[in-house]
Amino acid sequence: xxxxxxxxxxxxxxxxxxxxxxxxxxxxxxxxxxxxxxxxxxxxxxxxxxxxxxxxxxxxxxxxxxxxxxxxxxxxxxxxxxxxxxxxxxxxxxxxxxxxxxxxxxxxxxxxxxxxxxxxxxxxxxxxxxxxxxxxxxxxxxxxxxxxxxxxxxxxxxxxxxxxxxxxxxxxxxxxxxxxxxxxxxxxxxxxxxxxxxxx
Amino acid sequence: xxxxxxxxxxxxxxxxxxxxxxxxxxxxxxxxxxxxxxxxxxxxxxxxxxxxxxxxxxxxxxxxxxxxxxxxxxxxxxxxxxxxxxxxxxxxxxxxxxxxxxxxxxxxxxxxxxxxxxxxxxxxxxxxxxxxxxxxxxxxxxxxxxxxxxxxxxxxxxxxxxxxxxxxxxxxxxxxxxxxxxxxxxxxxxxxxxxxxxxx
Numbered sequence: 001x002x003x004x005x006x007x008x009x010x011x012x013x014x015x016x017x018x019x020x021x022x023x024x025x026x027x028x029x030x031x032x033x034x035x036x037x038x039x040x041x042x043x044x045x046x047x048x049x050x051x052x053x054x055x056x057x058x059x060x061x062x063x064x065x066x067x068x069x070x071x072x073x074x075x076x077x078x079x080x081x082x083x084x085x086x087x088x089x090x091x092x093x094x095x096x097x098x099x100x101x102x103x104x105x106x107x108x109x110x111x112x113x114x115x116x117x118x119x120x121x122x123x124x125x126x127x128x129x130x131x132x133x134x135x136x137x138x139x140x141x142x143x144x145x146x147x148x149x150x151x152x153x154x155x156x157x158x159x160x161x162x163x164x165x166x167x168x169x170x171x172x173x174x175x176x177x178x179x180x181x182x183x184x185x186x187x188x189x190x191x192x193x194x195x196x197x198x199x200x
Numbered sequence: 201x202x203x204x205x206x207x208x209x210x211x212x213x214x215x216x217x218x219x220x221x222x223x224x225x226x227x228x229x230x231x232x233x234x235x236x237x238x239x240x241x242x243x244x245x246x247x248x249x250x251x252x253x254x255x256x257x258x259x260x261x262x263x264x265x266x267x268x269x270x271x272x273x274x275x276x277x278x279x280x281x282x283x284x285x286x287x288x289x290x291x292x293x294x295x296x297x298x299x300x301x302x303x304x305x306x307x308x309x310x311x312x313x314x315x316x317x318x319x320x321x322x323x324x325x326x327x328x329x330x331x332x333x334x335x336x337x338x339x340x341x342x343x344x345x346x347x348x349x350x351x352x353x354x355x356x357x358x359x360x361x362x363x364x365x366x367x368x369x370x371x372x373x374x375x376x377x378x379x380x381x382x383x384x385x386x387x388x389x390x391x392x393x394x395x396x397x398x399x400x
Contacts, residue, residue, distance in 0.1 A: 004265045010250040013243040017217075018231045019224065029250070030288050031218045033263060034308055037251055043213040044247040047232065047240050050210040054233055063233060065204045088230050108234055 007033075059130060061106040061123050063088050071103055078102045080137040084127070084156060086110055086144055094142070102140075105130070110148035111155055122152070124159060131160055138167035145173055207233075259330060261306040261323050263288050271303055278302045280337040284327070284356060286310055286344055294342070302340075305330070310348035311355055322352070324359060331360050338367035345373055 003011065007029060014025035032040035056062070057069035064070070071077060071091075081102025085091055091104050107122040119125070131139065139160055143149035157168045174192035175184050184192070203211065207229060214225035232240035256262070257269035264270070271277060271291075281302025285291055291304050307322040319325070331339065339360055343349035357368045374392040375384050384392070 004254060004263065004270075006246075006250045006253045006265055007263060010246040013239065013246040016232075016236050016239040016243060017228045019227075024219065026292070027219075027289065028217045030263070032216075032247065033250060033254055034288070036216050039213065039216040040247050040251055043216060044244040044251075046206075046210040046213040047244040050206045050229070050233060051237055051241055051244075053206045054204060063204065063207060063230070065206055070204075088234065089227065092226070 056106075060104050061108065061126065062091055062104060076101075080135055081140070082131070082136050082138070083140045083142050084153075085142045086149065086152075090142065107143070107152070110143055110146070110152040112148055119155070119159075124156065127156070128159060128163060131166065132163050136166060138169060140169050140171065142171045145171075256306075260304050261308065261326065262291055262304060276301075280335055281340070282331070282336050282338070283340045283342050284353075285342045286349065286352075290342065307343070307352065310343055310346070310352040312348055319355070319359075324356065327356070328359060328363055331366070332363050336366060338369060340369050340371065342371045345371075 010029045010032075011022070011025045014020055014028050015022065017025075020028065032043075053065050054063050055065075057064045057072055058067050059072045060069060062069045062071065066073075078101050081100075082105055083094065083100060083102055084105045084107065085094070086107050086109060088106055091106060094100050094104075105123075105127050107124075109117055109122060111117060111119070111122065130136075139156075141153035141156060143153045153170055157170075160166065160168060172195060173188065174195055175181065175188060181189065210229045210232075211222070211225045214220055214228050215222065217225075220228065232243075253265050254263050255265075257264045257272055258267050259272045260269060262269045262271060266273075278301045281300075282305055283294065283300060283302055284305045284307065285294070286307050286309060288306055291306060294300050294304075305323075305327050307324075309317055309322060311317060311319070311322065330336075339356075341353035341356060343353045353370055357370075360366065360368060372395060373388065374395055375381065375388060381389065
């Protein structure tokens with residue numbers, strides 16, 4: 001049985017959501033139409049309003065409804081510390097962890113020449129300009145611990161080093177909390193041993 | 201960190217999708233804004249068009265863009281056979297299985313007095329009227345094999361029996377294809393034994 005064209009379009013559109021395949025998209029489409037038409041209308045409106053109203057912070061590129069985000073304008077945040085992350089999700093994860101009180105810079109990805117993602121796409125000119133003019137003492141490179149994330153962190157560290165002297169750091173690599181050595185991959189174990197901390 | 205109001209609304213709305221919790225909704229919202237703004241706009245439009253353009257078939261209550269659905273108007277379908285199912289998903293599942301060539305009637309749920317879902321909500325008056333006037337020889341009750349589905353099937357069988365003599369059947373209960381007896385629940389095993397088929 002073929003779907004009606006409108007239903008087929010809706011299912012196709014729902015598949016753009018991360019983690020949603022053809023089967024889930026079909027279930028979602030029927031759920032929206034059958035069970036929750038009013039909420040579905042609200043969802044459509046919310047998507048449109050978010051697209052129209054949410055942009056990137058002019059300073060850190062995080063998502064915001066105002067020219068500068070709440071993190072960049074909050075005077076209680078430590079302006080001398082800047083944490084560079086790949087996505088707004090990473091900002092939320094670090095904020096949820098709670099210990100960090102500095103500011104952020106969001107790249108929206110990592111360098112990937114094959115996909116045509118270069119320094120300009122990651123806002124590295126804005127980052128360089130910000131680091132050159134603001135009173136930043138340390139930049140923490142918190143890109144993912146993947147090949148692309150490592151390459152991006154290295155590229156940024158070289159770029160910023162050329163601007164002016166400042167502390168540059170990379171988040172620690174090691175065995176995660178609750179992790180068991182038996183099930184930890186060899187590369188992580190090697191890094192965890194090399195980065196061992198001595199007792200005081 | 202609190203989300204911006206527009207982002208918070210979008211995340212809240214995405215949670216109405218089946219299988220989507222707070223964490224997935226957040227990931228979806230950021231994905232729509234960051235990675236796929238054009239597709240997100242298309243999704244919003246598709247939801248609105250589907251809500252406006254898709255309704256229930258006047259005969260079988262399946263989802264359709266026209267007064268009667270393609271299954272009800274297809275002359276190649278066997279009009280003497282009617283399969284009563286709980287949802288449009290069930291219609292798709294049976295159609296995907298391929299062997300059935302009759303028509304359908306969609307209940308959109310099962311009888312549930314505690315939730316205030318009665319015969320009128322399931323369109324049972326329309327079903328009764330259809331069975332009374334159409335040339336239907338057999339009604340297959342294919343509601344779920346749950347307590348509610350069983351009760352609904354029983355209720356409908358009693359209701360239709362009172363209208364006129366016709367064949368009434370219930371889909372078979374048993375061990376599913378590929379199922380192993382060791383892991384089959386006792387109730388299913390009992391039903392599978394009781395419903396055993398003798399070799400010719």
